[in-house]
Amino acid sequence: MENNYSVERSLRVLVLISLFATAYFARDLILPVLLGFLMALTLSPLSRALFRIGVPHTAAAILLVSGTGLVILLIAAGSAGTIAVWSDELPRMGSEIRGKLSTMSEAVEEVRSATDEVEKLSVDPEAAPEVVVKQPGLLDSAFDTMTRIGATLAVTFILALFLLSSGDLFYRKLVQAFPTLEGKKRALQTVYSIEKQVSRYLLTITIINIALGVCLWLYLTALGMPNAYVWGVAAALLNFLPYLGGFIGTLLVGAFSIVTFDTLGYALLAPIGYQVLTTLEGQFITPWLIGRRLAMNTVAVFLTVVFWGWLWGIPGALVAVPFLVVFKVICENFEPLKTVAIFLSGDDTEEVRSNKAEPLASE
Structure with a gap:
């Protein structure tokens, strides 16, 4: 009896580990599905309120999901230019912050210089040359990120639309x-x-x-x-x-x-x-x-x-x-x-x- 209980407990632990491993490797699939359910749950009180005043479930779902998407699109479009400018000016901003916080910057600089000296002393001059792996370009990384975000949002909105339009x-x-x-x-x-x-x-x-x-x-x-x-x-x-x-x-x-x-x-x-x-x-x-x-x-x-x-x-x-x-x-x-x-x-x-x-x- 005790052996059966141990086996059952071990199986539960293995199942739990398998679930987390699956969640980690299947993030691109699970995340938009989870977001779709959360969006549907968030908008469901509004959908039911519209249905009570005579709006069909499908029409209410289209109205709510498209309205949410339009708001997100407007916010993203209005903020994208400002964020792009900020990203270009980050080095200048960093210099200004260091200038205004000179006391703290000097202390941080001293710690960084000491760390660099320790790293130089620990480097073996006869060590094998370091192999540098070429990273993908900034444009490629930005394109991949935008593609992933677009696919996630598309699945999220479509799933929420189906869930809300299904009604009961x-x-x-x-x-x-x-x-x-x-x-x-x-x-x-x-x-x-x-x-x-x-x-x-x-x-x-x-x-x-x-x-x-x-x-x-x-x-x-x-x-x-x-x-x-x-x-x-x-x-x-x-x-x-x-x-x-x-x-x-x-x-x-x-x-x-x-x-x-x-x-x-x-x-x-x-x-x-x-x-x-x-x-x-x-x-x-x-x-x-x-x-x-x-x-x-x-x-x-x-x-x-x-x-x-x-x-x-x-x-x-x-x-x-x-x-x-x-x-x-x-x-x-x-x-x-x-x-x-x-x-x-x-x-x-x-x-x-x-x-x-x-x-x-x-x-």
Whole structure:
């Protein structure tokens, strides 16, 4: 009996490792599919609202997906020129930052010089010549990146369009899969609970991040920061990355404000305002709007962001928290996974234990 349990546990570990290995190597396939489902969940409350006023599911799906795509296209087109100019001026900006932060730059330069001297001493003059592999050109790399991004967005939008236009098709298929009336009721109740909570969270977080970007845009415009709308877009995107996103945004805004403004004291107003806005959003606004029901364990959130960032890079870090929320809600509705849901929840776990939806696994 004990041997069978050991074998079963080993098989579970192997299956888990295989899943993560598959996720790593199949990132280009899994990522757009995951993004498509997340987009469909985010837009599903709006799709249902349009359906209630007489708009067919297909028309609502086309309207919402095309509208989202148009907004993203306009934002990208409006920001591309500014980002291209910034990329060309990065060396000059770096020199200006070093000039205004001369004290810190001198200390960093001393450390770098000492490091170079140590590396020179450690080099063996009789060592074999180093073989340098020629890297692909900048144009080729940019073309490959744009192709990958375009393919990902295409799959994401098409899948979201199909999911939204299908309406209640998946629910009808789920009902048909259960033989008893009680099983059909429990399945529908569980799935509706999952969809309601996840879609509400994703839509709420998206609206909050957009509002944060608008507030930062207005604040930086008032300070006189050029191209402040680009920083608003960046803040909205970075805010999908908990903890790290606000820190990264503060550093970037601080660096560019030092280059832009003449005095260091006035330049610091930009990163300070960025940090104040993100702190208010993270500590008060978001917890108040999403409520305790979807509160997350901060340690679990941080570890999830780090893990998916390591596995998939920046896209993985951005989708880590929405993915964790989906997983938490699913665990809440399946009796064998209730312990995992309690661990992933915030301080108040009573709402997890008293979830109204009957667990589907108990059927």
